[in-house]
Amino acid sequence: MSVPAWTIFIVKISTSPIRNSGAVNQPAIFVANDQMALGVLRALHLAGREVPRDVSVIGFDDIPEARYLTPPLTTVRQDFDEVGRQSLLLLLQAIDPDAEASPRVTVTPELIVRESTGGAPRSAP
Numbered sequence: 001m002s003v004p005a006w007t008i009f010i011v012k013i014s015t016s017p018i019r020n021s022g023a024v025n026q027p028a029i030f031v032a033n034d035q036m037a038l039g040v041l042r043a044l045h046l047a048g049r050e051v052p053r054d055v056s057v058i059g060f061d062d063i064p065e066a067r068y069l070t071p072p073l074t075t076v077r078q079d080f081d082e083v084g085r086q087s088l089l090l091l092l093q094a095i096d097p098d099a100e101a102s103p104r105v106t107v108t109p110e111l112i113v114r115e116s117t118g119g120a121p122r123s124a125p
Helices: 005-019 034-046 064-068 080-095
Strands: 028-030 056-060 074-077 110-112
Touching: 034 056, 034 064
Parallel strands: 028 056, 056 074
Antiparallel strands: 074 110
């Protein structure tokens, strides 16, 4: 399986700051997207932290590969098709002077719980 160059780039960018910051000592890390979460998983591994025993990791967007990572990634799934549809409707309403303005539009995301999250780490006695 070949890995796209942009994936390697994201992993390199996301691992250095985590290894050199206090982020590895946090009980959980929520990452902006699943590709970045891949880099976080790698950085935590290099820092000697076990996911989810020491730290939980949560991504966003539920890429197809998320379920195959080690451990499988907990993520937030957003229906981007619905976001696009709702955005287009709002745009069409904004263009049409006779259209009734819609109230705020919300597209509810779904939490997909997998093995990269667990209970809060126990404090050392």
